[in-house]
Amino acid sequence: MDVRRLGVLRELSERGSVGAVADAMRVTSSAVSQQLKVLEREAGVPLVEPAGRGVALTSAGRELARVATDLAVAIEHAEARWRTFVQQPAGDVTLTTFPTGGEMFLPGLLRRLEGAAVTLVCTDQDSALVDFADLTPDHDVVVADSATTSASWHDRGLRVVPLMTEPLDVALPEDHRLAGRATLSPRDVVGEDWIGVPTDLPFDRILEQIVASTGERVRVRHRFHDNSIVEAMVAAGHGLGILPRFTTRDHVNGLVTRPLVGIRASRQVSALLRPDLFERPSVRLVVQALREEARAVADSHGAV
Structure with missing residues (x-):
């Protein structure tokens, strides 16, 4: 009936x-x-x-x-x-991120979610091997970085939640001739060797901007996926690097970083989600906690 x-x-x-x-x-x-x-x-x-x-x-x-x-x-x-x-937020939420994003956010994010009826299941991805937008069908929350907020993310109908703008600095050995400078310009680093990252990543685009600003080519001697390898190579004097400010171990093992002025040297960090998933209270709770943790990380480094 x-x-x-x-x-x-x-x-x-x-x-x-x-x-x-x-x-x-x-x-x-x-x-x-x-x-x-x-x-x-x-x-x-x-x-x-x-x-x-x-x-x-x-x-x-x-x-x-x-x-x-x-x-x-x-x-x-x-x-x-x-x-x-x-x-009421409850259940499992899956999150994937790039490695330094996990280093910045996950320890504090998990603390923020203690006591909630939400279980966060986290993984990381190699930024050089994946298009992070392609991961949204398989993960509730995808933390991605880009030189700018990618228009393609919006074109694909994804919900894009900005988390932070992180400066990218020049890394150099403590005994380098430029280590005494408070800031560095593209002209200051002309003629230097570089320890790079895979092409087309946000860090590599900073080198492209240096070329555009100075008209001089840059010599990239080695390229590595792992920032810790770049740090070790720079500290050992094998070249300069472009590294993220918030996770680079400044003044550890002979490495220092200096802001790069005169060009836009930063990366945008965002959370990507399918719009239907953003309606789930458990996912909304995780995204809100992620935003709060991103603000805390930026504030701890004096970022605006």
Whole structure:
């Protein structure tokens, strides 16, 4: 039997007339009568009988009206439980990130989520090998970096949540001739050897900007995926590097960093999500905690 037709029968038991039911439901009396006739066929017994100029419920009709009331209560209870569930963050949330993003965010993010009914499952990805937007079908939250906020992310219909703008600095040995400078310009580093990263990553684009600014080619002697290898090579005097400010171990093992002025030397860090997933309370909770942690990281380094 159709739940909506049972509701019509219940209304009739409470309101007493087809006309009153029709007024309450904003339909015609004939529509109400038609629904009752269909329900009678479904029930297999008469549910209403003539009474004066109207109708009254039969004993079977009264019993089925009580069933309709019990069913309405059960439906309201189920809907209330469902509303409570969807409004309360709970369950597993998967997050993937690039390595230095994980280093910056994950320890503090997990602390922020302690006590919540959300289990965060984290992995990292090699930035040189994947298009982070391609990971959104398989992960609830994808933390990605880019030289700028990629227009393609929006073109693909993704929800893009900006997290931070992180400066990219020149890394050099402590005993380098430029180590005493407070800042460095593209012209200052002309003629230097470089320890680079794979081409087309945000760090490599800084070298392209140096070439565009000075008109001089840069000599990239080696390229590495892992920033810790770049740090070790720079500290050992094999060349300069472009490294992220917030995770580079400045003044550790003979390495120092200096801001690069005169060009835009930064990367944008964002969370990427499919828009439907952003409607889940558990995912919203993780994204909010991620934004708070990103602000805390930036503030701890004096970033604006």
